[in-house]
Amino acid sequence: MGDKQHPYPVQVVWTGNHGSGTQTYQGYGREHEIRVAGKPVIAGSSDAAYRGDGSKHNPEDLLVAALSSCHMLWYLHLAAVAGVAVTAYVDDAAGSLLDRGNEGRFTEVVLRPCVTISADSDPDVAKRVHEDAHHACFIANSVNFPVRCEPRIVIESV
Known part of the structure; x- marks a missing residue:
């Protein structure tokens, strides 16, 4: 049995632009969406310790x-x-x-x-x-x- 490569395409989309992008460290959100075709979107963020939303997966x-x-x-x-x-x-x-x-x-x-x-x-x-x-x-x-x-x-x- 030979080697096989299996691709896992994932799209990560930042949704934390609160209007001024990353002009300041405190001014942007860490929220993002993890998207895989044909599957539910996963709501993501950074850990709350790193200014993220603790209710989302990090x-x-x-x-x-x-x-x-x-x-x-x-x-x-x-x-x-x-x-x-x-x-x-x-x-x-x-x-x-x-x-x-x-x-x-x-x-x-x-x-x-x-x-x-x-x-x-x-x-x-x-x-x-x-x-x-x-x-x-x-x-x-x-x-x-x-x-x-x-x-x-x-x-x-x-």
Whole structure:
């Protein structure tokens, strides 16, 4: 099977011009829209700590969400292949960002998925599948900081 390139075109449109553009640092909004053809628009802004609208998604939220959802989707696939029946999955993921003025960077993201499996599934296999999912995740393979996974397996009560 050969290599394949998959394009992901995204349009980001700044909507924060409040009349005078970026004449002053305080005078413009950080609001923007993230548009992908055929999908709902995502309302974005910068983090409230950076003069943004805290009620909108910011790039940092979206990066942590991308890592979490990528891991989850790989996990569900690999669990099904391994014969583990997942009945619920909730990840309380958290990212850590070190802010050094104009040189901020993520230092790590920790995924904390709580996975509920059927009573007839093997919890040891369910836990091991997380390691395979971590190595398969395209997003985790693309970042330059650690992505740790601290899974919890819950067996569904009958």
